[in-house]
Amino acid sequence: xxxxxxxxxxxxxxxxxxxxxxxxxxxxxxxxxxxxxxxxxxxxxxxxxxxxxxxxxxxxxxxxxxxxxxxxxxxxxxxxxxxxxxxxxxxxxxxxxxxxxxxxxxxxxxxxxxxxxxxxxxxxxxxxxxxxxxxxxxxxxxxxxxxxxxxxxxxxxxxxxxxxxxxxxxxxxxxxxxxxxxxxxxxxxxxxxxxxxxxxxxxxxxxxxxxxxxxxxxxxxxxxxxxxxxxxxxxxxxxxxxxxxxxxxxxxxxxxxxxxxxxxxxxxxxxxxxxxxxxxxxxxxxxxxxxxxxxxxxxxxxxxxxxxxxxxxxxxxxxxxxxxxxxxxxxxxxxxxxxxxxxxxxxxxxxxxxxxxxxxxxxxxxxxxxxxxxxxxxxxxxxxxxxxxxxxxxxxxxxxxxxxxxxxxxxx
Amino acid sequence: xxxxxxxxxxxxxxxxxxxxxxxxxxxxxxxxxxxxxxxxxxxxxxxxxxxxxxxxxxxxxxxxxxxxxxxxxxxxxxxxxxxxxxxxxxxxxxxxxxxxxxxxxxxxxxxxxxxxxxxxxxxxxxxxxxxxxxxxxxxxxxxxxxxxxxxxxxxxxxxxxxxxxxxxxxxxxxxxxxxxxxxxxxxxxxxxxxxxxxxxxxxxxxxxxxxxxxxxxxxxxxxxxxxxxxxxxxxxxxxxxxxxxxxxxxxxxxxxxxxxxxxxxxxxxxxxxxxxxxxxxxxxxxxxxxxxxxxxxxxxxxxxxxxxxxxx
Numbered sequence: 001x002x003x004x005x006x007x008x009x010x011x012x013x014x015x016x017x018x019x020x021x022x023x024x025x026x027x028x029x030x031x032x033x034x035x036x037x038x039x040x041x042x043x044x045x046x047x048x049x050x051x052x053x054x055x056x057x058x059x060x061x062x063x064x065x066x067x068x069x070x071x072x073x074x075x076x077x078x079x080x081x082x083x084x085x086x087x088x089x090x091x092x093x094x095x096x097x098x099x100x101x102x103x104x105x106x107x108x109x110x111x112x113x114x115x116x117x118x119x120x121x122x123x124x125x126x127x128x129x130x131x132x133x134x135x136x137x138x139x140x141x142x143x144x145x146x147x148x149x150x151x152x153x154x155x156x157x158x159x160x161x162x163x164x165x166x167x168x169x170x171x172x173x174x175x176x177x178x179x180x181x182x183x184x185x186x187x188x189x190x191x192x193x194x195x196x197x198x199x200x201x202x203x204x205x206x207x208x209x210x211x212x213x214x215x216x217x218x219x220x221x222x223x224x225x226x227x228x229x230x231x232x233x234x235x236x237x238x239x240x241x242x243x244x245x246x247x248x249x250x251x252x253x254x255x256x257x258x259x260x261x262x263x264x265x266x267x268x269x270x271x272x273x274x275x276x277x278x279x280x281x282x283x284x285x286x287x288x289x290x291x292x293x294x295x296x297x298x299x300x301x302x303x304x305x306x307x308x309x310x311x312x313x314x315x316x317x318x319x320x321x322x323x324x325x326x327x328x329x330x331x332x333x334x335x336x337x338x339x340x341x342x343x344x345x346x347x348x349x350x351x352x353x354x355x356x357x358x359x360x361x362x363x364x365x366x367x368x369x370x371x372x373x374x375x376x377x378x379x380x381x382x383x384x385x386x387x388x389x390x391x392x393x394x395x396x397x398x399x400x401x402x403x404x405x406x407x408x409x410x411x412x
Numbered sequence: 413x414x415x416x417x418x419x420x421x422x423x424x425x426x427x428x429x430x431x432x433x434x435x436x437x438x439x440x441x442x443x444x445x446x447x448x449x450x451x452x453x454x455x456x457x458x459x460x461x462x463x464x465x466x467x468x469x470x471x472x473x474x475x476x477x478x479x480x481x482x483x484x485x486x487x488x489x490x491x492x493x494x495x496x497x498x499x500x501x502x503x504x505x506x507x508x509x510x511x512x513x514x515x516x517x518x519x520x521x522x523x524x525x526x527x528x529x530x531x532x533x534x535x536x537x538x539x540x541x542x543x544x545x546x547x548x549x550x551x552x553x554x555x556x557x558x559x560x561x562x563x564x565x566x567x568x569x570x571x572x573x574x575x576x577x578x579x580x581x582x583x584x585x586x587x588x589x590x591x592x593x594x595x596x597x598x599x600x601x602x603x604x605x606x607x608x609x610x611x612x613x614x615x616x617x618x619x620x621x622x623x624x625x626x627x628x629x630x631x632x633x634x635x636x637x638x639x640x641x642x643x644x645x646x647x648x649x650x651x652x653x654x655x656x657x658x659x660x661x662x663x664x665x666x667x668x669x670x671x672x673x674x675x676x677x678x679x680x681x682x683x684x685x686x687x688x689x690x691x692x693x694x695x696x697x698x699x700x701x702x703x704x705x706x707x708x709x710x711x712x713x714x715x716x717x718x719x720x721x722x723x724x
Contacts, residue, residue: 068667188581189666243578
């Protein structure tokens with residue numbers, strides 16, 4: 001009798017133990033992020049840990065891919081009907097994602113508080129056709145970084161305010177033998193080169209599309225490519241730039257092998273205070289320069305947002321997670337590699353301390369952010385432009401012809 | 413030779429008595445049935461669906477797409493992108509496979525010699541081939557790195573190069589650099605197949621040719637090569653088909669750049685179908701690639717039969 005009682009108790013305990021986790025009705029979210037620029041993988045994991053600690057019934061699986069794989073991975077997972085609940089997306093994709101029903105419309109979920117608190121420029125990252133397809137998360141643009149020590153040795157007092165000045169200063173540095181090729185860019189056949197090109201297009205007052213048709217082959221669009229080709233051919237630009245992505249630029253710059261570099265926010269604290277940086281404490285940052293008579297500064301909208309996929313079975317939980325990740329509290333706590341989307345954060349000493357130069361550059365740069373074209377065919381247009389730009393750099397075509405064939409291949 | 417192979421496994425009279433030929437055929441089909449079902453499910457059906465897709469303007473997600481006839485094929489085959497990619501692919505396949513065959517056979521001949529440490533070398537041979545392609549590609553990217561790559565460092569130190577240069581960023585060198593990386597990975601397969609074949613060469617024949625005064629070249633050409641021909645044809649077929657479908661090593665190392673000089677057909681298919689989300693024209697392009705590979709495979713198959721016939 002006693003024995004069977006014991007047995008029954010044991011079974012009861014076992015059943016309780018097995019069924020206990022079900023009491024929580026645990027939900028698992030699959031989220032896709034990138035391992036490149038902006039928040040580091042460690043940052044994203046820490047932010048997520050804080051979320052799961054506050055919401056023990058939700059589990060979040062994180063996956064990190066290089067930026068180059070982010071778009072295709074999202075679309076492929078969608079095509080196979082399974083996959084992610086939350087995805088990181090670039091400012092250039094909402095048009096395509098909305099048209100192809102990859103992301104759900106979250107306009108109704110955005111509160112007035114969010115609408116008021118988040119910088120107006122940040123919303124352009126997630127909006128298409130009057131609807132919001134997510135929350136902005138990474139607010140980013142390309143800045144001009146410079147090596148203070150090298151500029152000082154060259155006798156240069158202030159960093160360049162125009163692209164013309166950048167060339168002149170680079171020439172001084174080259175002529176004085178301080179560096180053979182002073183400027184580093186990310187001009188690999190990838191989206192990175194389009195970001196640098198767009199920065200220049202915005203400086204020269206160019207336009208990508210006019211009435212939906214390519215317009216980059218003339219005016220500012222052409223001037224921008226001419227500037228790149230000249231800078232490359234004159235030897236002021238590091239010739240390896242044409243196989244560099246952002247991380248290669250960072251490597252070259254923080255090894256002290258570049259006087260100037262165009263890169264995203266994240267490079268500032270990594271190069272200026274990173275343990276592996278040889279230029280720590282010598283990093284200067286200003287908005288990307290302008291063009292006399294056309295612009296004061298230039299900037300590309302390189303922001304990214306977090307959205308819910310249309311195949312997600314847990315849209316409520318996914319939104320909860322996104323709200324946590326994009327909240328002012330979370331963003332202020334991790335403001336070293338990516339700056340917050342919230343306007344009032346830029347006045348918060350906790351955010352600005354130790355990176356005043358970056359904040360000063362951001363105030364000007366973020367206000368001048370220029371968008372890459374909004375079209376569902378963006379990937380095709382970008383691929384065609386990448387090829388055209390490289391052809392012009394490699395002297396396989398004149399800038400005029402290169403942009404002309406890019407327009408023909410753009411599918412627009 | 414021919415009679416020798418035939419007598420290796422003579423059918424025993426018992427078997428012939430017990431099993432009629434109809435039962436043998438039925439049994440063979442029954443045994444193959446599970447495999448056939450799986451193959452139809454995972455290869456046959458997607459293949460048929462791809463053919464259907466190729467005649468539509470379907471997108472990757474969403475709509476099924478409308479019938480557009482041969483539009484996709486006409487557009488694709490007449491496009492400059494396709495022709496450039498076809499040329500790049502052919503160039504890659506011809507050069508890399510030729511190099512792999514030559515280096516593979518030479519390595520096999522070397523490893524067939526008696527020398528101290530041969531076993532270690534034979535074991536090491538398999539290493540590059542056993543590495544995942546993505547790892548191999550990443551390693552070679554580091555070697556070719558324009559800022560701190562080992563190749564630049566080695567060439568400048570021995571004085572062949574004045575200063576570091578970009579290998580993967582110049583159209584002139586990018587494809588060659590890729591071919592070298594691909595060869596390094598794949599020549600061991602050829603070497604292994606050749607080495608196995610070399611060990612089947614009877615000692616008495618090589619000894620006899622030595623006695624008859626045949627030089628090293630004559631011995632290779634008339635005594636050893638006939639034994640190698642069949643297995644090497646198999647290696648050639650495998651390698652050519654693989655090389656024609658090349659994707660991963662290029663995607664990791666250059667993503668088709670600079671200025672699309674290394675964009676092969678498979679990369680074009682990937683971009684069309686997945687980056688641009690045009691499942692329809694992506695499918696048509698993929699089928700064209702499949703067709704080319706099939707023609708190559710059939711052609712080689714005929715060659716293999718002929719070499720096997722003449723070697724016997």
